[in-house]
Each structure stands twice: as C-alpha cells, then as structure tokens.
Amino acid sequence: MxxxxxxxxxxxxxxxxxxxxxxxxxxxxxxxxxxxxxxxxxxxxxxxxxxxxxxxxxxxxxxxxxxxxxxxxxxxxxxxxxxxxxxxxxxxxxxxxxxxxxxxxxxxxxxxxxxxxxxxxxxxxxxxxxxxxxxxxxxxxxxxxxxxxxxxxxxxxxxxxxxxxxxxxxxxxxxIAPPLPVVASVRERATWIVAMLLALVGGMAIVHDGSLYPLSVATLPLALLLWSAARFPPLFTAVAAMAVTVTLGLTVGIGLGGFNRPELLSDTLQVMSTLIVNSLIPILLVASYHERAETMAALHVRATFDPLTGLLNRDAFEERARARLSRNAGPQTLLYVDLDNFKLVNDATSHAAGDEMLRHVAGLVRDGFDDGALAAHSGGDEFTILAPQDAETAAAAGRRLLERIEDMRVAWQGGNLRATASIGLASSQPPHASFDELLSKVDTACHEAKDLGGNRLLVAGQNAESLRSRSRMMRNALDAREALDQRRFELWCQPIVDLHAPGAGQAHFEVLLRWRDGEGRLRPPAALIAAAERYRLGPRLDRYVLDAVLDWFEAHPQAVPLVEQCGINLGAATLVDEEFAEYVAERFRRSTLQPGQLCLEITETSVVRDLTRTRRFIARMRDLGCRFALDDFGTGFCSFSYLRDLQVDYLKIDGSFVRSLADSRLSEAVVRSITEIAHLLEMRAVGEQVETEAQLEQLQALRVDCAQGYVFQRPVPVGDFFGMPA
Known part of the structure; x- marks a missing residue:
C-alpha cells in the first residue's frame, strides 16, 4: 500500500x-x-x-x-x-x-x-x-x-x-566518479557565480547599446562553463549549464535585453544551434574529466587493494604501515596470519575453492579489528594486520580470530571447507621499531607457531631461543641462496671402501659439499643444506651439485675410467620434483660420465614423505642406469616395512650405530640385522662414519660389505681425490 x-x-x-x-x-x-x-x-x-x-x-x-x-x-x-x-x-x-x-x-x-x-x-x-x-x-x-x-x-x-x-x-x-584531486573552494565558486552574472548582464548591455559584437553573449558564458567543468562537481556544472541555456534561450527567444527575436529560419537555426552547443560541450567535458578521474581511481584501487579479498595489497600495506610507525603515535602491534595446510585445500578441491576460503577469512580479518587497523592480504594464504593496540589487546583479538577461523565453514560443492591458522605477533611502543624489524619478528613467530602444530598465536620474544633458532635457519637459507647464485659451493670427496676387496682399482666415493662464506672462509654445509631443504631450495641445490659433478668430469675425462660409483645426495623435495628426472636424463646425454657410474643417495626420512612418488622416481632413474643408496638407514620408525618395495643397491647404516659398536650390544644387533636383511634382498651394506680400526674390524666380523669414514680418508677436494689439483 x-x-x-x-x-x-x-x-x-x-x-x-x-x-x-x-x-x-x-x-x-x-x-x-x-x-x-x-x-x-x-x-x-x-x-x-x-x-x-x-x-x-x-x-x-x-x-x-x-x-x-x-x-x-x-x-x-x-x-x-x-x-x-x-x-x-x-x-x-x-x-x-x-x-x-x-x-x-x-x-x-x-x-x-x-x-x-x-x-x-x-x-x-x-x-x-x-x-x-x-x-x-x-x-x-x-x-x-x-x-x-x-x-x-x-x-x-x-x-x-x-x-x-x-x-x-x-x-x-x-x-559518479570521485571528486577530482583539485577541489574548488567556496570562494572560487562564489567568484565563478559573480563572473557568470557579470558576463550575462554585460553581454545584454553590449547588445542593448547596439554593438556589432554580441558574440560575447555566447562565448563568455561558454568559457565560464568550461571553467566550471574543469573545477567543480558535475551537478554544479549541469545546473549552471541549464540555467545559462534557459536564460539565453528566454532572452533570445522572447527578445529581452535588446535582442531581436529571430524571424528567418536561418537565424533561428543559428541561434538554436549555438544554444545546443553551449549546453552540450560543458556536459561532455564534465563526463571526460570524470571518466578520467574514475579511471585513475580504479587504477589507484588496483594498485592499493587486493582484488580477491578487498583488503590492502602488500605494497600499499607496507607503505601505510611504515608511515604510521614513523609518526610514533601510541602502541602499535603487527600480526602475521598464515593459514595452516592451505595447499591441501587447493590440491584436494580447486584453486577456486581456495579463493572462496580466502574471501571468507578476509571477512573475518576485517571484522576482527576496528577501523583504525590496517589489514592486508599479503599474498597466498597470508594476511597482515597493524593494529593501534598494545600487545595484550591485539593478542586477545588475534585469538578470537583464530577461533572464528576454526569455526568457519565454507560451503563448496555439497561439502564444507574448514581451516585453521597460525599467528605471529610483535608489539612496539614509541619510538617504534622499523617495519622490517617487526615483520621479521612476526614472520618468525608465525612459522614457529606452525611448527608447534598450528592453530595458535605466538608473541615474538616469549619463546626467544626457538625464535632465534628459526632466525638462524632463515639466515642460513639466505646464505644458501647467495652461495648458489655466486657458485660458492665446492665439491669434496670421501672414499667408500669395499671390505671384501679393499685394494680395488676403481673408486667408489661420495660427493660432499663445502661452501665459502662472503669472506672466503671454507664452511661445513650441514646448516646450509638443512635450511635449503626447509625453504624449498633443495631441488635447486641438487641440480647444482649434479651439474657441477658432471661438469668436472667433462673437464677431466681422464678421471672417468677411474670411477666405479659416484654417490650424490638428494633431498626429500627433489624426490617429488617431476622435472628432476627429465633434467637428469637430458644432462646425461652430453656427459662423459655414464648413468651406471652414478649412485643417488636418498635418506630414509625423505622416502616416507611420499612413498609412491619416490618409487616412481627410483624406477625412472634406474631405467636410465643409475643406482641408489638408502642413506642413514636405521634411524626411521618403520624401515623394514617398506624396504622390500624399494629398488635400492646399498643400505648405508647410520653412523650412530657404527660409533657405538664397542659399547652397545644393541648397536651390534642393529648392524648385524641390517646387514643380513641387505644380503637377503641382494643389496650391499655400508657402514658410515667409521673412525677407528676396532670399528672396522667389528664391521668386517659382522660381514658388512663396505665402509666409509675417517679411518680411510677425510674428505678432500675432488681434484685432490683424483690427483688432479686445480
């Protein structure tokens, strides 16, 4: 009604x-x-x-x-x-x-x-x-x-x-587009109105006095309308254009102010055409200016906001966060939110489902903090918030956000998607720390929260030792990337001796890495390799090593006949890298070293991450002729259960058992069992980290096939190993 x-x-x-x-x-x-x-x-x-x-x-x-x-x-x-x-x-x-x-x-x-x-x-x-x-x-x-x-x-x-x-x-x-960057003042608008009135009255006076130049009656108002189009809001110009057109139309059409009403058709057409143009041009100019303003506003939005979530993008967030911190106004707390196992959502459903979940999480982030907070979708499954709050208040808001994310259900194709998140938090009091320092802290705290199982919030500084350890890991990853970029890794070798024929002519050895830091000092690679694996540099590092080994033998073809087996270690990420097998096959097509002379060493812990892909990788490499060794064997939880399904040639017994042979009957039993199983499966057992003659004798007594360690030779550069020093 x-x-x-x-x-x-x-x-x-x-x-x-x-x-x-x-x-x-x-x-x-x-x-x-x-x-x-x-x-x-x-x-x-x-x-x-x-x-x-x-x-x-x-x-x-x-x-x-x-x-x-x-x-x-x-x-x-x-x-x-x-x-x-x-x-x-x-x-x-x-x-x-x-x-x-x-x-x-x-x-x-x-x-x-x-x-x-x-x-x-x-x-x-x-x-x-x-x-x-x-x-x-x-x-x-x-x-x-x-x-x-x-x-x-x-x-x-x-x-x-x-x-x-x-x-x-x-x-x-x-x-209607947002106002143009230059907004006219009230004084400017008043000046314009006075100028328009003077133009209209003055034009009529000119005509009334019998002047031969009445053109000013049309041109001066048009010029002022163009000024209005460039400086004033669209509605102001539209109203002004209508008022001027009606005024001039009445003046000319009725014959006011000394004008003669047009009698001839040609005069009528000229007058009406002039009035139409005068009313049309300012509006088209307004549309042009504001279309440009709308385009600029859209570009600004695209440069500032993430199109998926509507939150700030990373660059805009960092710019605003730095500006806010530089003002040193009140406490500020930075929160770094990372969804747990988000990749599973994309892999199990689709990226469209993942995007839908991100939109829902963005809504929770937006609702979880007041309007004074800066919130951004930093990329992938990560969100960043800078809240004008102390640590305690922001932590409470962060924990509520975790609860809401855990309770969230995203409907997708008849089912519900769920998620949890990890949050790192760092607070600052005036004078504030730099944005980069806070970001480093919250990133480390967030990753620590994920390592502890996720779905939790950690405040930077409350678990200082763990956070320092992660920071070292991150620095090591940066060092690894730099060493790869600058090719500062060096190849070293250590022999693997056949205990049944210790004087064999051809060399069986493992390639080990050393690296030089920025000051040229030679450093052991353990921390760097662990960091490379952690931060997804493993496949790149493995390609580098393989390429460097083959390059060396291509440069020294006289060493190739001396090689029985050259062992190269591969990380867990490489075993599931579908492109690595293709790379190896292509690389061997132009290598003097034959695939049968290469032994790829993989660890037991890396195998169990994805047994299906590992089997497929081993089968492909064995088709090329490569051999395999299962490194650090005996340290896993279910070694024997999957061993029969893996086509490997060597079982390398973990050095911890070898070093304790003299003191531990358990270690002796483990070494004996591994050796017997290896022989049963037609593999060869290799004892690692053999340091004394007594350990060597015990390995021989236990019928271990090969041994590696300081008792034979410490690692040396590859050139020295083959008697061809650089």
Whole structure:
C-alpha cells in the first residue's frame, strides 16, 4: 500500500514538473500556431523516464493534456498529436538507451548514447507534431520543413539543457566518479557565480547599446562553463549549464535585453544551434574529466587493494604501515596470519575453492579489528594486520580470530571447507621499531607457531631461543641462496671402501659439499643444506651439485675410467620434483660420465614423505642406469616395512650405530640385522662414519660389505681425490 502511494505521488510530482517545463516554453509563443524555440519539457520527460521507468511516461500525455486544457487551447484535431508527440518519442529514445546501456555512467560514451537517444526523441516527436499541425490546418505544406526542423531543434535544446542536470539530480543509481584531486573552494565558486552574472548582464548591455559584437553573449558564458567543468562537481556544472541555456534561450527567444527575436529560419537555426552547443560541450567535458578521474581511481584501487579479498595489497600495506610507525603515535602491534595446510585445500578441491576460503577469512580479518587497523592480504594464504593496540589487546583479538577461523565453514560443492591458522605477533611502543624489524619478528613467530602444530598465536620474544633458532635457519637459507647464485659451493670427496676387496682399482666415493662464506672462509654445509631443504631450495641445490659433478668430469675425462660409483645426495623435495628426472636424463646425454657410474643417495626420512612418488622416481632413474643408496638407514620408525618395495643397491647404516659398536650390544644387533636383511634382498651394506680400526674390524666380523669414514680418508677436494689439483 505504501509503495503504491509513493508511486502515485511520484507520478503526480513528475507530471507537475513536466507541466512547468511546458509552461516556460509557452513564453516563446506569440500565437498557438507558433513552434517554440525551446521545449525543456522534452528533456524533463526523457530524464524522468530514464530514471524511474517506462510506466512514468504516462506523466507526459497527462501534463500535455492539462497544458492544453488550462493554459494553451489548440484545435481539437491537433490535440492527440500534441499529446502523443513527446510520449512516443520519449518511449522510443528510452527503449533505445536501455537496450544498449541499462546502467548509465558519467562518461563520454554514455553521453553520446543519451544524445543519440535525444535525437531519436526529437525526430519522432517532430514528425508527430508536424503531421498534427498539417492535419489541423495550423501549417501549410510549404511550411512543413520549417516546422519540422524548428520543432526538432526545440526538443533537442530541451534535452541537452535539462536532461543531464535532472539525471544527476534524480539518478542515484548513476555511477559518479570521485571528486577530482583539485577541489574548488567556496570562494572560487562564489567568484565563478559573480563572473557568470557579470558576463550575462554585460553581454545584454553590449547588445542593448547596439554593438556589432554580441558574440560575447555566447562565448563568455561558454568559457565560464568550461571553467566550471574543469573545477567543480558535475551537478554544479549541469545546473549552471541549464540555467545559462534557459536564460539565453528566454532572452533570445522572447527578445529581452535588446535582442531581436529571430524571424528567418536561418537565424533561428543559428541561434538554436549555438544554444545546443553551449549546453552540450560543458556536459561532455564534465563526463571526460570524470571518466578520467574514475579511471585513475580504479587504477589507484588496483594498485592499493587486493582484488580477491578487498583488503590492502602488500605494497600499499607496507607503505601505510611504515608511515604510521614513523609518526610514533601510541602502541602499535603487527600480526602475521598464515593459514595452516592451505595447499591441501587447493590440491584436494580447486584453486577456486581456495579463493572462496580466502574471501571468507578476509571477512573475518576485517571484522576482527576496528577501523583504525590496517589489514592486508599479503599474498597466498597470508594476511597482515597493524593494529593501534598494545600487545595484550591485539593478542586477545588475534585469538578470537583464530577461533572464528576454526569455526568457519565454507560451503563448496555439497561439502564444507574448514581451516585453521597460525599467528605471529610483535608489539612496539614509541619510538617504534622499523617495519622490517617487526615483520621479521612476526614472520618468525608465525612459522614457529606452525611448527608447534598450528592453530595458535605466538608473541615474538616469549619463546626467544626457538625464535632465534628459526632466525638462524632463515639466515642460513639466505646464505644458501647467495652461495648458489655466486657458485660458492665446492665439491669434496670421501672414499667408500669395499671390505671384501679393499685394494680395488676403481673408486667408489661420495660427493660432499663445502661452501665459502662472503669472506672466503671454507664452511661445513650441514646448516646450509638443512635450511635449503626447509625453504624449498633443495631441488635447486641438487641440480647444482649434479651439474657441477658432471661438469668436472667433462673437464677431466681422464678421471672417468677411474670411477666405479659416484654417490650424490638428494633431498626429500627433489624426490617429488617431476622435472628432476627429465633434467637428469637430458644432462646425461652430453656427459662423459655414464648413468651406471652414478649412485643417488636418498635418506630414509625423505622416502616416507611420499612413498609412491619416490618409487616412481627410483624406477625412472634406474631405467636410465643409475643406482641408489638408502642413506642413514636405521634411524626411521618403520624401515623394514617398506624396504622390500624399494629398488635400492646399498643400505648405508647410520653412523650412530657404527660409533657405538664397542659399547652397545644393541648397536651390534642393529648392524648385524641390517646387514643380513641387505644380503637377503641382494643389496650391499655400508657402514658410515667409521673412525677407528676396532670399528672396522667389528664391521668386517659382522660381514658388512663396505665402509666409509675417517679411518680411510677425510674428505678432500675432488681434484685432490683424483690427483688432479686445480
């Protein structure tokens, strides 16, 4: 009921507005048979139907009928044509515009679309009205071209003068760009209004004095309208253009201020064309300026916000966070949120499902902190928040966020996706620490939280030793990356001796790495290799080693016949790298070393991570001719259960058992068992880290096949090992 009343009331108001526009136009008429120079009602009807829909087009014939009944009587034969002319023209124009752009925007293309629709309105309306005037005897056949052209131009002037202004007043649904960077002051607007009044009054005075240069009446207002388009909001310019056009139209059309009303068709066309151009150009310029502003705003949004989540992107967040910290205003707390095992969501469902989950988490992040907090989607499954809070308050908000993420259910293809997260937190008091320092702390704390099982919040500094250990690991990873980039790894070798034939001619050895730090000092690689594995540099490091080994033998072909087996260690990540096998096959095609001379050493712990892929990798490498050794054997939890399914040639007994042979009957039993199982599976057992003759004798007594350790030789550079020093 309320909606129906509101609709009816709006219809009455729009009818009244159209009626008022028509009454203004009557000021141009001297007789009912005249054709008005300006019909603002055409633009009013066009705007209201575009804004409120076709049903409100009925206000046009209703207002037109009231006009003829109350103000301007016309011959009865002309009445239906007058009532229906604008009605059908407006329907045609609005249908045309809606078919091409259902949602109008303040831009050049939509402006020209409205203009084309306005021209269509004018042509239909003028055709209907001209036909009516001829049938009613109000115009002769010879006058029809003049009547048609004057009618159409009067409607077009009404459209260009009033439609943009009314659309901006009516159309809340229109997309208006943000204000331009330069916003005019109240003083500038007042100056503009005074200048426009002076231009209009001065122009009329010039004409009244009989000057030969009345062109200023049109050019000065146009120049001021262009100023308005460049500096003021769209609605201000639209209202100004309408007011100036109506003023000039009345002045010229009625003959005020010394103007002579145009009598000839050519004079009428010149006057009306000038007024149409004056009303049109400022609006098109406004659309151009604001289309550019909208484009710049969109580019700014794209450069500032993450399109997936609507949060700040990483660069914008860091810029704003640095600025906030530099102001040293109150406590600030940085939180780093990382979803646990998010890769499983992408792998098990799809990246689209992962994106949906990220959008939900972003909503929780946004709702979990007040408007004063900066929140960003930093990339992948990571979010960063800088809250103007102390550590205790921010930690409470962070824990609530963890609970909400854990309780979150994301519907996806008939099921529900779930997630947990880990959060690192670091707080700062004025004068604040640098952003990079805080970020390093929260990143370390977050990764520590993930290592502890995830779904928890850790405050930087509360687990100092663990965080320092992680920081060292991260620095080692950076050192590893730098050493790889600068090729500062060196190849060293240690022999593996056959205990049944210790004087064999060909060399069986393991390639070991050493690296030089930035000061040129030789360093052991253990920490660096562990960090490389941890931070996904393992496959790159393994490729580097393989390539370096093959390069060395290609440079020293005389050493190739001396090689029985060259052992190279592979990390866990390499075993599941689908491209590594292809790389090895391609690399051996141009190598002097044969695949059968290469033994790839893999650890027991890396095998159990993905047994299926490991089997596939081993099978592919064995097809090339490579051999395999299972390194550090005996330290796993279920070694024997999967050993029979692995095609390996050597079992390398972990050095911890070898070193304790003399003191531990358990170690002796383990070594004996591993050796017997190796022989049963037609493999060879290798004892690692043999340091004394006593250990060597015990290994021989236990029928271990090979041994490696300081008792034979410490690792030496590969050139020294083959007697070819650099």
């Amino acid at each position: 309320r909606s129906a009343v509101a609709t009816a009331l709006r219809g009455v108001l729009l009818t009244g507005l159209y009626f008022a526009g028509a009454v203004i136009a009557l000021l141009y008429l001297r007789t009912p048979a005249d054709v008005t120079l300006f019909w603002p009602a055409a633009g009013i009807g066009y705007a209201m139907v575009l804004r409120y829909g076709l049903r409100y087009a009925l206000a046009i014939p209703a207002a037109q009928l009231l006009l003829h009944l109350l103000v301007l009587p016309v011959p009865l034969a002309f009445l239906p044509f007058s009532v229906s002319g604008n009605f059908f023209g407006t329907l045609a124009a609005c249908a045309y515009v809606a078919s091409r752009q259902p949602r109008l925007r303040l831009r050049i293309s939509d402006g020209f679309l409205l203009l084309r629709g306005g021209v269509l309105l004018c042509l239909v309306s003028a055709l209907t009205g001209t036909l009516g005037m001829y049938i009613a005897g109000m115009a002769s056949a010879g006058e029809l071209p003049r009547v048609y052209l004057q009618w159409a131009l009067g409607d077009l002037l009404g459209v260009t003068a009033t439609t943009p202004c009314l659309l901006l007043l009516f159309a809340r649904h229109m997309r």
